[in-house]
Amino acid sequence: MVTSRWISRDDSASDEALLAGVAIGDERAGLLFVRRYQRRLYGLALGIVGDSGDAEDVAQEAFIRIFRHAQVFDVRRGAVSTWALTITRNLAIDAMRVRRGVPTDPSDRVFLELTSGHHQPENAAIATEAARRVRGAIMELPVEQRRAVVLAALYGRTAAEIAEVDGIALGTAKSRIRLGMAKLRQGVVTEEAR
């Protein structure tokens, strides 16, 4: 046996503290940040692009951008997790549009993985309590509203694109998104109360 050193995982550190550490070049904070978020960012990217290679590219690029812009992150504007997931989501949407043309219809498989909870890829897990709440709430939506919300929120589809893909009027697509979001808002509140 030779030298060894325990490196604290320090799960008690908040996301904001870790990101602040990243911003000032703290090595341990950076490592912990990558380890804390890699499964969530990769999972979100995989759910959107549906391909492990593309998902890895997206998640890697997301970390690059997060580290690059850590110094300008403003905690008053929202949670670190939301910021990181939004960066990942936007990169995933860009990747889909660049690599596959605009627009493409996400496969039913990916859609189901993200909304049903019954067809998740192996090793998938609910990431957070917030994820449990929103998953519970979204499963209460009528399927057409659920689909409209997911296509817009996770795949970046405009109402016009959803109307075209689903063969419905533009006004119908907008209404489905609006009603879905309104019910989702109420549903999240209900889930929080459980």
Next chain:
Amino acid sequence: MSRRGDERRKCAPFEDDLATVALGVATGRRREEVLEHVEHCAFCSAELAELSSVADEVLELGPEVEPPPGFELRVIQRLGSHRASHARTRRRRAGVIALAAALVVILGVGLGVLIPGRVGTGPAPSAIAHPTEASLTSHGHVVGNVVVSTGSRPWMVMTITRDTWSGTVTCEEILAGGKVETVGTFGLSAGYGTWSARLTSPAREVRGARLIAANGVVLASARLHG
């Protein structure tokens, strides 16, 4: 019609689009019109804020998925590349770049040598050109991973991420021919832990690693080099 009723009537044309703006999928002129209305309407402003919060929560729908083996190392390497191309001209990124270099050192040659201020003085990236990584499994489930750097005195980095073990555990390396050597004894807290140790055997001789509980039970194991 009351004043409040008049105001709400003005809001009606924008009701559907508040959600698309919140979701970031409204486009062009229509988005500008909605935002212009929101700027002067307290009701719609509050509505948009709430819908935006819901839109943020939808992002949580993404499942938590273990990335492919080596993902963490590749992220680190990309951060290192970023350093190489931007270090001279972008001083404000110096902290991030130093972190990238440190992370390369961390996984490449071991966490034990990490000393603030020594960033950039570690081995060249080629020193970790071909590290070996394997999943650490317990009863068929992945509970962490093991990385062994290259060289005659490689570093082993072990990470446990999924289980409920706590207390003192022992890490053993399994060498070619079946010989087993103790690498180190470490503490584990609520199933989480990351540590490193320098090995006395060349990297090519290391065939696997395993984690042993205080009572001698093998908690998890990993196979390296086939």
